[in-house]
Amino acid sequence: MKGLAHSFVYWPGIDADIENTAKSCPECARQAHAPPKFSEHHWQYPKGPWERIHIDYAGPVAGSMLLIIVDAYSKWLEVKVTNTTTTASTISIMDELFSRYGVPITVVSDNGPQFTAAEFKEFLQKSGVKFHKLTAPYHPATNGQAERYVQTTKDALKAMGTTASTLHINLNKFLQLYRLAPHATTGESPSKLFLGRSIRTRFDLLRPEDVQMRVTNKQQSRFEPSFREFVLNQQIYFLSGNPRMEKWIPGVITARLGDLHYEIAYEGKRFKRHVDQIQSRNSFKCPQLIEPTDAEDSSQQEAPRRIHFYENRSTFPENSSTPISARSAPVHPDSPEFRTPTGSPTPTIMRRSIRNHRPPNRYSP
Structure with a gap:
């Protein structure tokens, strides 16, 4: 149109007048082609991971819906x-x-209803999200980051023949390989940029290891126990288990129930004890050892009574076999149980305080 007009007439601004005339024509606007699409990236690249995320729903896939979340960085x-x-x-x-x-x-x-709901906006605000960007209506390319991964995920699951029973398994396999592969845009794997390291998979077994790494891994995987161990039929001492009066009883190891627990035989009975409740009979001498015949009676004996300094210790000898209840009762001089100690009785010495006393400092205005 411009060339035809230039072949006949000319005036200053003729091209602009011709363009305005064409744009103001309604019939020309209806038949005009769509303008060229903007192909360059219109989102600013983030400075770090998880600063801007793109979300979108995909599906149904194998009877379920998939929420796609992509980190833009x-x-x-x-x-x-x-x-x-x-x-x-x-x-x-x-x-x-x-x-x-x-x-x-x-x-x-x-602009899905679940994303434009007031509850979702309130959730983002309370969580600390500064900006919630919505795409232009009927223009999904605005959220092209998520739209592209929706197609990638659906194609991968479809190629794997995903069903309802294998959806989670196939999805985990796809995500593991995707996060490991270098991305075409960044040149690095998503795990390297997001986690700061490359995730390890079974393909790492193909890489040769140097001698230092192999020895280090072997030492770390080797477990050297630091607890004591006992063998079967070993003679040992074990605690009776009475919370009021614990004593050591001789027994025999009959089985190992775990790393720290053993089964012990004593008087035809089986006891389970921790390694901290067991001592070797050959290398340990316990003063509280009770014989097998007295094991049952020991739980019924009373604890020895504490003798105070003001009591006559000659009347109650420590090695006396008299029961505590009998010793604690007063003894009359005429009773046959009373025995006069030989020699002169030892006088009871009262304990006196050796503290230097001083008069109190009274307040005087």
Whole structure:
């Protein structure tokens, strides 16, 4: 049109006038082609991982819905399986991710009802999300980061022949390999940028290890126990188990129940004891050892009474076999049990305080 007009007439600004005339024509606007699409990336690249995430739902896949979460910095992918796409279910999934990786600065989503609900906006505000970006209506390419991974995830699960019973297994396999592979945009694996390290898989077994690494791993995997061990039929002492009066009883190891527990035979009975309750009979001499015949009677004996300094110790000898109840009762001089000690009785010496006393400092104004 411009060339045809230039062949006949000319005036200053003729091209601008021709363009305005064409744009103001309604019939021309209806038949015009769509403008060229903007192909460059329109999102600013984040400064660190988990600063901006893109979310979107995919499915149904094998009878379930998938919530896709993509980190814009590292391209780390999270896929959560859910049976419903309600706002409550979405909040529950996002709350789990926030507790695991922290709260992002920006969340980008489409205009789905679960993302535009007032409850979801309130949840993001209380969690600490600064910005919630919504895509333009009927333009899913605005959230192209999530839309692209929706297609990638669905294609991978479809190629693996995913069913309802194998959905979680196939999804874990896909995520493990995806997070390990270098990304075409960043040149690094998502795990390297997101976690700061490459995740280890079974493919690492193909890499040769040097001698130092092999010896170090072998030493770390070797377990050297530091606790005592006993063998079968070993003569030992073990605690009776009476909380009021614990004594050591001779026994024999009959079985090992674990690393720290043994079964012990004593008088036809079986006892379970911890290694801390067992001592070797050859290398340990316990003054509280009781014989097998007195084991049952020992639990019924009373604890010895404490003798105070003001009591006559000559009347109650320590090695006396008289029961405590009898010794604690007063003895009359005319009773046949009374025995006058030989020699002159030892006078009782009262304990006196040796503290230097001084008069109190009284207050005088």
